[in-house]
Amino acid sequence: MLTEERKAIILNEVNSRGSVTLGDLTAILGVSDSTIRRDVIELSREGRLLKVRGGAMRLELSQGHDDTAILGREASHKNQKIKIAEYAASLILPGEYVFIDAGSTTGFMIGFIKERKAIYVTNSVSHAADLVHNHFKVFLIGGEMRENTDVIVGADAILHIQKYNFNRGFFGTNGIDEKLGFTTNDVREALIKRVAMENTTSGKKFVLADKGKFGLKSAVTFADLNGVTVLTDGYPGDRYRMLTDIKVV
Numbered sequence: 001m002l003t004e005e006r007k008a009i010i011l012n013e014v015n016s017r018g019s020v021t022l023g024d025l026t027a028i029l030g031v032s033d034s035t036i037r038r039d040v041i042e043l044s045r046e047g048r049l050l051k052v053r054g055g056a057m058r059l060e061l062s063q064g065h066d067d068t069a070i071l072g073r074e075a076s077h078k079n080q081k082i083k084i085a086e087y088a089a090s091l092i093l094p095g096e097y098v099f100i101d102a103g104s105t106t107g108f109m110i111g112f113i114k115e116r117k118a119i120y121v122t123n124s125v126s127h128a129a130d131l132v133h134n135h136f137k138v139f140l141i142g143g144e145m146r147e148n149t150d151v152i153v154g155a156d157a158i159l160h161i162q163k164y165n166f167n168r169g170f171f172g173t174n175g176i177d178e179k180l181g182f183t184t185n186d187v188r189e190a191l192i193k194r195v196a197m198e199n200t201t202s203g204k205k206f207v208l209a210d211k212g213k214f215g216l217k218s219a220v221t222f223a224d225l226n227g228v229t230v231l232t233d234g235y236p237g238d239r240y241r242m243l244t245d246i247k248v249v
Contacts, residue, residue: 021055028201080210080233085109087249096167099196102151103172103207125150153188169200170208175216183218
């Protein structure tokens, strides 16, 4: 089957059903996961659907989707996230061990990464698959896969991460609060983020967050504001400048 034929079938499924998983598309088309993933990425770049972790979504359904669900997390502030991700990818140097956290903004990084002499470690199955597809050397953290997502969590994952000393780490967050610090909505993911950040070289810890994340708070804190550089798309105000390093890109 030609690429354009596959794309047409994918679009038909997404537009008729609203959202569809990569597994569904693999079963329908009878091709490999990597082929489906590549087609979905191309369709997303063409602006014909929304690529989300684990599948794809019809564009007009992306607004107002629950942030805790797997589908729709990439919809919010997409252009800002892409800009931040592109800058973050440019920071990676040869020979580094780089941790890439699960999340939509960190996921956008992968399309911009150029450094092939670095080694990449992630707890996101989809991030790992995208990195491998782009011919980078990647290690996927082992452990329990969180329900309804492709994120690896749990005690085994923490033990795995503790073996590494990361030269550079890129992290996502649900909110940035003056008192609570960096927060997320799942305690298991928070523990992974915390350990990975603790095992990352001082001065090389980056949180990727659009300006809208400032002032928001979620249930679990995974890091204080001190000692972290926030890569963002807009200046959040002097009160945050006093608490953490901020780089507007």
